[in-house]
Amino acid sequence: MGAPSEDRKQYQREAFHADDPAAGPLTTDQGVEVDHTDDSLAAGERGPTLMEDFHFREKLTHFDHERIPERVVHARGAGAYGYFEPYESCAEFTRAAFLQDPSVRTPVFVRFSTVQGPKGSADTVRDVRGFATKFYTSEGNYDLVGNNFPVFFIQDGIKFPDFVHAVKPEPHNDIPTGASAHDTLWDFVSLQPETLHAIMWLMSDRAIPRSYRMMQGFGVHTFRFVNAEGRGTFVKFHWKPKLGVHSLVWDEAQECQGRDPDFNRRDLWDAIEAGEYPEWELGVQLVPEEDEFAFDFDLLDATKIIPEEQVPVRPIGRMVLDRNPENFFAETEQVAFHTGNVVPGIDFTNDPLLQARNFSYLDTQLIRLGGPNFSQIPVNRPVAPVRTNQRDGYHQSAIHRGTNYFPNSLGGGCPAHAGVDGHAYTHYAERVDGAKIRKRSESFQDHYSQAALFFHSMTDWEKQHIVDAYRFELGKVGAMTVRARTVEQLAKVDGELATAVARGIGVPEPAAQETPYKQESPALSLDALRGDGSIRTRQIAVLVTDGVDAAQVTSVRETLAAEGAIVEALAPADGTVKGADGETYTVDRALPTVASVLYDAVLVPGGPDGTPPVAEDPDALRFVRSAYLHGKPVGALGSGVEVLSVLQPQGVELSAGSRGVIADRGVVTDASPGAAGAEFARAFVAAIAAHRHWDRPPVRH
Known part of the structure; x- marks a missing residue:
């Protein structure tokens, strides 16, 4: 290609003076500046490449080794930073420092994920979703590693390899990707009835969330809180999204896999970039130790829930995600969660699945991240001081001085054991007796x-x-x-x-x-679990074409935007459309590039000449029909009401041929000419807030 062009040189000169600390001349890993990177060093213009080209060798070596082993499960994920703050002191039942002071915000990193598929699979598959939170507390890192189901598929961790092998693609052909609809999983399920509760969740709409921002999270296991007096309390953790819990339906989920395989990841990223920070409330179910056996199931059984009617969820704090990662690999891919990362005031129970996870997570990170020093990667690094006698190994970044053993006198006895002032982690004292046996407790037998x-x-x-x-x-x-x-x-x-x-x-x-x-x-x-009634961040499609009543579009768009919704104008082609008044109206997206499954509601405006502008467009009709069949809110104004008449929804009342607003099972219409009134806007907002309307009659196909 030759030397860089003058245009490229000018661009580089300007970049070198930018505020970005990364701006500057290209260098090797050793900091040596590189003047040319488009051609290898060769013996003549058409001669062989020379091995003395150290920049070529370094660049290719890095490229050849830039992949690390992906996670065995939870390989496909998305993450974000934020903070957690308690509502009040929780000292009554735990001494964990980050749960004491409402004025103290604890930084967090959260990773959401699917389970079965590899990194390249789609977001909207039917699967469990991981919901893992790393709290960077003043006492060290605490990892609450959970899922969007409150129960798991097995009771004992020794069955985990069997379950994962069964749910993963068939070994002979590596099919299907990111799916549970195949022989080996259902063979396992039919022979292992403890899976049935979690499988019921998997077959529900909970397995295809509309958004990570609209998804519950659960700690799954029964953990233990311990207060300053050493008193223990059993605890179940719940994350509840402020926007409510909403899901796709299976038909939508499958189409999303083709239309936008990054549907959930993109949604999370875009919301944070737009300042619409996702928020969850942390709640706990607390069970006094003396009530451990007060239920008709075993508290240590990870395939069981405590019904909220028996033990209500007590809200104790909130979490807000307000910053996207700067580099996916460095942060989201290298973040390492571990159920064994606990802080004083939080302890384990004898749940056999939890005990296995405490071993497995650490073992996995050692392989995936190349050695024992993965906690020094910035996203894993605690904000609390780290003083250990661990040394060396792969990727050691600390420069240690002094002694590396305890006890010692040459290093002044440091680092020494923590004192008896109550800050050190102490394991909960519990008496355990029993013979060594391989036998499941009878209390685990109800499946x-x-x-x-x-x-x-x-x-x-x-x-x-x-x-x-x-x-x-x-x-x-x-x-x-x-x-x-x-x-x-x-x-x-x-x-x-x-x-x-x-x-x-x-x-x-x-x-x-x-x-x-x-x-x-x-x-x-x-x-x-519909949420607080807000329509913030809901995606609303407005179907437009030449001749559209721009006044209708503008009035409704302004109302919905004021409520926090995201409104996009869709037309048969990109660019602009000419309204009935002769003014141009900007198109956000072309109909062939999107689909109803990517939106939460649709509005069909009309035209003052009495002709519904989109009635003849097959993509528009397909869009409206799909939204209706999926229970989504559908609005129509003026002559746009005739589009709904074409669908012939049997038994749904429309305002065609009449005046005034009619709202019937999420279908909101007003055939009156002119701009949409406040009554229509209120009715349409209420329909969107309800999310879905499943009591509708069918439409003509």
Whole structure:
């Protein structure tokens, strides 16, 4: 290519004087400036490359080694920085310093992730989502490593390799990527009934969140708080999003995988960049030690929840994410979470799955991050002082001086053991007796009641989505014996569920039997988790084309933007459209590049000439039909109401041929000419705040 052009040289000169500390001449790793990087050093213009080209060798060597092993599970993730602050002192039940003073903000880094798929898989697969929080506390790092399900698939960590091997792609062809709809998982599930509760969550809409910002998080295990007097209290952790808990539906999730495989990651990044900082409330379920055996399940069983009707969730603080990482690899990819990273005031229980995680996480980081010094990577580095006698190893960045053993006199006895002033970590004193045996406790043997509890707590539309999910997943299973055996297990949870699934996958229906489990927990339904009624950050599509009534578009757009929604004008082509008044209107995106599944609601404005501007556009009609079928709010103004008439939603009242605002099951219309009034805007905002409207009748296909 030759030497850099004069234009490039000028650009470089300007860059060297920029404020960015990275601006300046290109160098090697040793700081030697490089004048030319487009061609290798060669013997003549067409001769062989010379090995004395140290810059070439360094650059290629780095490139060849710039990948590290990806996580075995939770490989695909997104992260952000923020802070946590308690509402009040929690000294009554824990001495953890970061839970004491409402005026103290503790920095955090949070990583969200899928579980099954590799780094290159899509965001919107049906899967568990990781929700891991690193608190950089004054007493050291505390990692709350959880998921968006409150329960796990197994009870004992020794089964973890089996479960992961079963859910990962089939070993003979490495298919499917990022999906659980295949033989090996369902073979495992049908033979391991302790999986059934978590599988019920996996088949629900909780497994396909609309956004990380609209997703719950759970600590999964029962942990232990310890206060300054040494008194222990069992604790379950809950993260509740301020925006409510919202999900995609399966049809949307699949289309999103093609339209935007980075749907959830992009959403998180864009919201933080726009200053719409995601927020969660941290709540705890507290159980006094004397009530450990007061439940009809074992508190140490990670496949069980404590129903909120039995032990309410107590809010203790809030977390806000307000800064995106500067480099994905250095921060999001290299962040290392470990359930064993606890601080004084937080301790473990004898949960056998938790005990296994305490071993596995550390072991994994040693391999993935190249050695024992991964805690010195900036994203993992605690803000508390670090003084250890650990030395050397791969990637050691500290320059240690003095002695490296204890006790010593040559180093003045330092670093010494912490004193007895109550700041040091002390393990909770618990008496443990028992013979060495390989046997599961009898209190861990109920595998069906809480799976039934979850299913019975769902609304009718949620139950139907679960049935549809089972039919899809098991319909992908080739072994009919596995399909039938899974239905047999479902029959022990709920007979109607098992029958509905069997009818869709070609296996015999189970014999009629009385379902022994009748309990419900309304707090488990998405209907109970709609949020604070805000429509902030909801994505609203407005369909426009030449002849559109720009006054309608402008008035509604201003109202929705004032409520915090993000409004985009979509047209058949990019650029501008000419309104009915002759003015031009800027288009945000072209319809062929987007889809209804990427938006939360759609508005169809009209034109003053009586013709709905988008009625003849197939992409627009498909967009509106898809939004309607997915229960999303649909608004129409003026002649735009005729677009909804074309869909013929049976039984939904429209304002076509009449005047005034009509709102019916999330369909809001006003056929009056001119700008949208305040009444329409209020009704449309209320429909968006409700998120979905599943009680709608069907439309003509």
